[in-house]
Amino acid sequence: MVQKKFDKPTMQRLPVAQAATASAFPMLPTLGVGTLDSYIAYVNRVPMLSAAEELHLAQEFRRTENVDAAKTLVLSHLRLVVSVARQYLGYGIPHADLIQEGNIGLMKAVKRYDPNNGARLVSYAIHWIKAEIHEYILKNWRLVKTATTKAQRKLFFNLRSNKPTLSALTPSEVDALAKALDVKGSDVKEMEMRLAGGDIALEGDDSDDESAYAPIQWLADNTQEPTARIASAEADALQGPRLDQALMSLDERSRNIVQSRWLAMDAEGNGTKTLHDLAAEYGISAERVRQIETAALKKMRGLLEAQAA
Template sequence: MKVASAQSGSVTVVNNALALGFSGTLGNLDAYISAVNRLPMLTHEEEISLARRLRDNNDLAAAQELVMSHLRMVVSIGRGYLGYGLPHADLIQEGNIGLMKAVKRFDPDQGVRLVSYAMHWVKAEMHEYILKNWRLVKVATTKAQRKLFFNLRSHKQGLDTMTPSQVDSLAKTLNVKREEVIEMETRLTGRDIALEAPTDDEDDKFAPIAYLSSDSSEPTRVLEAQQKDRLHSEGLEQALAKLDDRSRRIVEARWLANDDGSGATLHTLAAEFGVSAERIRQIEAAALKKMKGALAAFV
């Protein structure tokens, strides 16, 4: 799944390039690539000087020069990931974020060139972008799966399924289980399927949503339904059986006479038994308490 089109990605990259200090108008991605390839490279001494200015004085102008001089590297790395079907402009955009992170953390006194240090940050950002947008469902979450995702394509010979010997060889090379190699190959050769039919209503019955299990068949729901049925039938009958005739008559008239819960009033029952409405309420409360204890065994 591509979250941004190549055109929108190009605009973003171009706008960021202008913000970094490009002059003139960069109309499209090709113009951006041409412009970054014309930017001068830094010598080792210039790179160290700029990096120290950034580290010691928080010199943003020095940071800009360091970023600008390495933009061509991001373009080159992004070109290597075009096989995943995502826009080159979007890959460059993510890679530029990684480059800026690398420049911010770069230590010029470690004896390592910025290009070597930044390469890992650039690839990390591109990897994260690819994993999030290559498919609707994320195909790699663990470290081993991520490693397989970015190495499996280059080790496969054509579009055919890998042979057992190829699976064993790749598992040994990447230090992962052969089962993980097989699982990742299956994920990569699969495709996303919409749950609902994308066309007219006649195709609805053929969409996966039509034959997925309903909530009512979920084991917990089934057990709850069975328990509820048992409570309503056998449990309720046993609880009523523990009441005397008058108490049972009051509970049934008040709560079980109608499905909508609109039972007899206290005054109606008071007139029937020749007592006060308060006395009927007391009998009802005592009966319900007794029934609650009897129903506890069914809950």
């Protein structure tokens, strides 16, 4: 059989017998360093099938699993995928990735399509194309999964198009959207907040800007640094058993003076008693209290240093 060749970009519709052969369609070009524009230009040149051609190919594929028939059905609907994918560019996902996922949905639709139901393939395939694109967006739009239930998915893909303005929703607008989408008002508020937020790199960018401050620096726990932990353990030991032992080595008056001046603090961080308070308590001069305090602290310091050595 001699196949008809097409030299012009605009191809004529083929007879049913010829359309059933996938080779009647031009092969996808090998793009190498090609662009998305060249792919879109190609799929827009692929001829569309008539209802009779589509029915014949679909019946042949279901009856004989002819891969060429399925291929022809897929190629003739690639422009549909491009059109549907373009509707989801607002989510920040590359158009090429959306088209790729939509093509997977189209192939699934062709595999499951039953021409005896009376519906055209385009009506059946659009559901599968959108389903694959939706799933891909939800998996890749945010690091943290955004929508997990059916109601959340519906809200995710309809909130932007149903918002009356670009500003934050007012309480009345929240109630109206919740009623229109059949969800709770709290779900509308939460989804709006999550859509407005963005992912932030934990470690920031690779620039040499010294003023840059990455979120990882907010989460740093310096208390777990080895030298800090050793110092903390030493401080705990000094303020615990070692300090008690040093205090017990003092006589009762010296111990009471040290505790009143250094260990018992008021709300402002000062000792609860002054030198004059202690002088009046023991019937001695304030200078004598200071001398006792100095001698007691010197003795305690010597004992603590000896224990740490």
